[in-house]
Amino acid sequence: MLKQIINGRILTPEGWLEGGSVIIDGNKIKAVSNSDLHIVDAEIIDAKGCYVVPGGIEMHVHGGGGRDFMEGSEEAFRVAIKAHMKHGTTAIFPTLSSSTVPMIEAACETCEKLMAEENSPVLGLHLEGPYFNPKQAGAQIPEWIKPPVAEEYEPLLDKYPCIKRWDEAPELPGSAEFIKSCRKHGVVAAIGHTRATYEDVVAGHDAGMSHATHFYNAMPVVYKEHEFKVPGTVESIYALSDMSVEVIADGIHVPPVMLRVVYQIKGVEKTALITDSLACAASDEGVAFDPRV
Incomplete structure (x- = not known):
């Protein structure tokens, strides 16, 4: 009708x-x-x-309605997805923070099941870690952070086509091989939780890294080394015109004046807005999957 x-x-x-x-x-x-x-x-x-307005495409979201995608269960996925769909999201990429391989496998199994359903809002899985710089762990669980391990990520990429994006710090040993493997499998490689220098960012970009995770957050800006100014990860990403960024545009994670700069440099076509929501979003629950929250 x-x-x-x-x-x-x-x-x-x-x-x-x-x-x-x-x-x-x-x-x-x-x-x-x-x-x-x-x-x-x-x-x-x-x-x-x-x-x-068009429905929101939520490309970086950890949970909602009191449930976290790190739980990996079908129930947790459905509750969190429903919470976001009530508020205007019509397509979603569930996100896992740095997790163990069994946790990633469980989430992949659930994600692929939901993606197979007719008219599913689930478009794929987003892995935020665990291959990050521990000095920029942020809200990630530090015990699970490490450099890329080919024996881990290769089987996951081979087995689970639901993985659509994987975030990593390009200054880590083995980074170029990881990024190339992601691209070979059609997975977006994104820079995040990093202390990458300009040279690191360019090397990652040349290997196939094309996107920046929660831009400005968990990455350094320009700093001074003796009498010299050194471009941070942020300025390095700005310098690569074809690299896209995502921002938590709440005026707190990224202040309004910096949001204006992102818009002026990257423009509409290279900028995405995300929530990066945790399980407590759209929820009155007093507990979270991560006990530190």
């Missing part, structure tokens, strides 16, 4: 559309029209002046 959303302010790639409508056929958007004339036999939905 057709549905027609009218009386809303519609966001399109060309800007805001006033007085138009969105026509939906089943679970697909059939058209965005500049006319709000009622379509015969369509169910009319009055937006009452509210915004009508």
Whole structure:
């Protein structure tokens, strides 16, 4: 059955559309029209002046509704995904913080099961670690952080096509081989939790690293070494025009003036907005999977 959303302010790639409508056929958007004339036999939905915007693609999210994707269970995945879908997310890449191989395997099994369902919002799995610089651990569990281990990541990449992105620090030994393996399997390699120098960033980029995890967070900016200024990871990523970034745009993780700089340098096409939400998002639960939270 057709549905027609009218009386809303519609966001399109060309800007805001006033007085138009969105026509939906089943679970697909059939058209965005500049006319709000009622379509015969369509169910009319009055937006009452509210915004009508595309659904969010959540590409960095650890959980919600009181559950964490690190749990690996189908129940945890479904609860967390449902919590985000209630608030405008329509496609999601569940994210695991630095985890053990058995934890990654459990999450992969669950993710592949959900991805196989009809009209699934799950588009793949995002692994944030464990191949990070321990000096930039941030909220990661430090005991599980280490350099890339080919005997670990190769079997995982070979077995689980659900892995779509893997974050890593390019200054670590074995990094180039890890990045190339990710690219060979069609996995996005992203830089994160790092103290990479300009040379490290360029080496990672040349190996196939194309994205920056929660840009500005868990990575250094320009610093002084004796009388010389040294570009940090942030400036190095800015210098590579084809490298995309993601930011937690809450004005706290990245202050407004820095968000403006990201927009001016990277632009819309190379910038993604993320929540990086934990299990406590959209939840009144008082406990989390990670007992430190």
